[in-house]
Amino acid sequence: MNEPIVIIGAGQAGAELALALRRGGCTQRIVMKGDEPYLPYRRPALSKGFLSGKVPESALYHTTAERLADNDIEFMPGSRIVHVDPARKLITSADQKVLRYSKLAFATGGSPRQIECPGADLSNINYLRTIDDACLLRKTLTSGTKLVVIGGGFVGLEIAATAKEQGADITVLEAGPRVLRRSTCAEIAAFISEQHLSAGVKIAVNKQVRAFHSLGTKAVTAVECADGTVYPADLVVVGIGLIANDELAASAGLDVDRGIIVDELGQTSDPDIVAVGDCANSMNTFCGYRLRLESVQGAMEQARVAAMTMLGKGIVARSIPTFWSDQYNLKLQMIGVPTDADQIITRSYPNRESFAAFYVRNGILKAAHFINGASDIMAARRLIMEEIPVSNKDLINPSMPLNSLLTETAA
Amino acid sequence: MKMNNHKVWQCILCDFLYDEYLGLPEHGIAPGTRWQDVPDDWECPDCGVGKADFEMQELQTAITA
The missing domain is CATH 3.50.50.60 (FAD/NAD(P)-binding domain)
Incomplete structure (x- = not known):
């Protein structure tokens, strides 16, 4: 019996999971099924550089066909899965082909929330x-x-x-x-x-x-x-939000609550099934509660953790949620979870082009949002992770690099 | 081109990977450019954080497989 590991979904999370399985020493067959006709690609530029035409389609791809082939990953695009039977470990695609799996991963992503009102079906x-x-x-x-x-x-x-x-x-x-x-x-x-x-x-x-x-x-x-x-x-x-693509998992009997419920190892309620990325409502070890992150970095991290889980070497990663956006010449970079804080300290810069907001609880930094090069993500991450005490006076001061807050407390 | 001990650096914000072996020719960084030789004012092409916000990846060689 050597049934393949099957990954449903070929976005960034699915592809990273497949590659991480090989990096982790997996010798089994790996089959990755995607419903889109494309190689795994990165979505963030779709609303930015790709939409404007500055970023070509070729720059979106997360990986190449050669690299997938070199890693013995059997990639099947344009293949939508319509049924999962966890009891018999079978999946069925839209063309009624049945495939048996040894372990299964959901990387089914999300779909835009649809607006419901009269005329919503008009074109354009x-x-x-x-x-x-x-x-x-x-x-x-x-x-x-x-x-x-x-x-x-x-x-x-x-x-x-x-x-x-x-x-x-x-x-x-x-x-x-x-x-x-x-x-x-x-x-x-x-x-x-x-x-x-x-x-x-x-x-x-x-x-x-x-x-x-x-x-x-x-x-x-x-x-x-x-x-x-x-x-x-x-x-x-x-653009009114994303809904987790969890219907397939729900109809297979997995626990679902606005996303497929997984623990900190990516494990669903079925021991042979993991879920990663936008479709997963996962236990976040940094926050200590479950959340569905719509973030590239979160999806990639989950994919790497779930790959290890599938290989039987569970590793818990304590990763901080991060996010970014750019609009015009504005670059926004965010790290941490603002809702964990009860106070917001803002920092204005003399150039008026940069800005930062710090989210604090009891003198501990919980999250930081930076605009235009005000960032020092590495220092912010250490302040947050290591719970290094910070003073509001230092956070407000634009001439106080976050870096020096690390050393100040160490001294 | 053969490169010994090439390293991969990862953006801690958006997961972008800089692979010394591949460089970033579309951003004017030739294949084989070591991380220390990437200009200090270089920014992550995806999310715009600075060079200081990258970390060395541990599974370097396997990544490029």
Whole structure:
């Protein structure tokens, strides 16, 4: 009996899992099935450089066909799995082919949350998750396009910034009282909003979409909000969150709660099945609670840990969540978990181009968000991980490098 | 080109890998460029953190496999 290890999903997490299995000495067959037609690729640039055309498709790929072949990874693109039977260790693909596995990994990712209101099925209402989505959007985006972006989260704001460079006329509609409410503090959000406003992007908050309208054609022409305001549109992009692709796992009887539930080793409720990346709601050893991270670094880390778990050498990694975004010339870099803090200390720089926010609890740094080179991620990581006491006075001071806070306490 | 003990450096923020063997020709860094010879003002092409925010990877040689 030498059944293969099977990975469902060929995004970054799936591909890294496959490669990490080989690095870890796995000698079994490895089969990786992806539902998209592409080699494993990196999604972050889809809303930025790839959308603008600066980054070519070739630069998106996480790995090459040669490297997969060299590692004896049997990659099967365009193969959607429709059924998993953990009792008999079988998976069935859409073309009704059945494959037996020894161990199984879910790396099924997530899907954009769909907007539900009258007119949501009109054409020119788009989402952005895949290369195909981005190509479609790129074709539709031309100078003078009236673009309405729904959702003031990272994806929405990144698309707005990119589209502005293409000369589009853009309005961002945010349902809540401010943009980036789930990801960063009001001060950082205000800094970023200001960049959008000065670039000529309009941002409207407290705007819940009630309906999409068209003038007899199939294409959207206007967006109507609950307060009665109407925004003309040739093109709409919706970025209102990601839903874990956990239905397959749920129907296989695995424990699921807004993501496939896994422990700190990546193990699901079935001992022969792991789950990694956006589809997993995993125990985070840094936070001490479960969370579903939508982050590249988190997905990669989980893939490496789960590979070791599949090889029977469980290793727990204590990794801090990190995230980044860029819009216009702004680079935002984030480390740690802000919700663990109860105080926010901001740091302004004389150049007015850089900014930082520190999230503190009882004199301990829990998270740090940096704009434009204000960063010292390495020092911030040590301050957070090693729980080195920090004073608000030092955090506020722009001429106090974070590095020196490490040595100061060591002395 | 043969390179002994080439190392791989990893961005701690976004997981970008700099492989000394491969260099980064599209960013003007020739294959075989050692990490210490990468310019100090070089930034991670994906997330923009500085060179100081990279760590050496332990599984260096296997990564490039």
